[in-house]
Amino acid sequence: MSPQICRSPQPNELATILDQAITWVKQAGEMALRDFESVKLLPLKADGTLLTTTDLKLEQFLTNQIRLAYPDHNLLAEEGRYPQTRSPYTWGIDALDGTTCFVRGLPGWGISVGLFYQSRPVMGLYHMPLLADLTYATPAGTYCNGQPLRKTVSSDWNGLGFLAVSAGAHYHFEINIPRIRALGNMNASLVYTARGSATAAFIPQARLWDIAAGVLILQQAGGELRYLSGRPVDLTVLVNGCPTPEPIVAGHPLVVAEVRKAISSKTRLSRAT
Secondary structure, three states, rough: OOOOOOOOOOHHHHHHHHHHHHHHHHHHHHHHHHHHHOOOOOOOOOOOOOOOOHHHHHHHHHHHHHHHHOEEEEEEEEOOOOOOOOOOOOEEEEEEEEEEEEEHOOOEEEEEEEEEOOOOOEEEEEHHHOOHHHEEOOOOOEEEEEOOOOOOOOOOOOOOOOEEEEOOOOHHEEEEOOOEEOOOOOHHHHHHOOOOOEEEEEEEEOOOHEEEEEEEHHHOOOOOEEEEEOOOOOOHHHHHHOOOOOOEEEEEEEHHHHHHHEEEEHHHHEEEE
């Protein structure tokens, strides 16, 4: 069992937690790869989305590792519900992020883990096992496959830039941007935006685990998250277990302002006509 930390984490303490988390997500990735060629589907979830035995197996593995190391920490994960404690630490976990891609044999899935202290992100990891690709961040720095990322968020569209979106975003929103791409999951959208591969990301709605890995990675790379209305995203809402109250736009502050003007709800438009 690791020593319990009730105050704001020190750099050496975060380094220890990060080393543990890297080991855990890589082990989870190996488990997922073994299942990838023979996916076992379970009945659809209540919201109509896919669920596999791998989702449950990976979440159980990751939550067990965290509980053994830090038994007083809070856990918020996509598939299970866990007792909440008075600890200032909360983990956001999407153990198989991008289940649809996993089921369809596509590469856009990953292992997503984030740690928050009093609603402030202090660590984020996004691992894509099929690509042997790992991006992670703490306040000490952000790294992609061992190489540092410094202010890599795009500040303009550079001619061929694109907006990363969820698969159904176009159905509910008018998106007046020439190029959009669905990258498999919300954490991937944030991470690829942080790395400069995508110019910005649009997330219609999220729970903590949907963005837990990507928030700090994006912020450290020079990006921000704002609601479509322009308000800063309040992570306290998500750490408390609630969904975002409105859509999120993420990216460089200059680009976020542009994207917000280019997106509107189709529901609101239809009511106005």
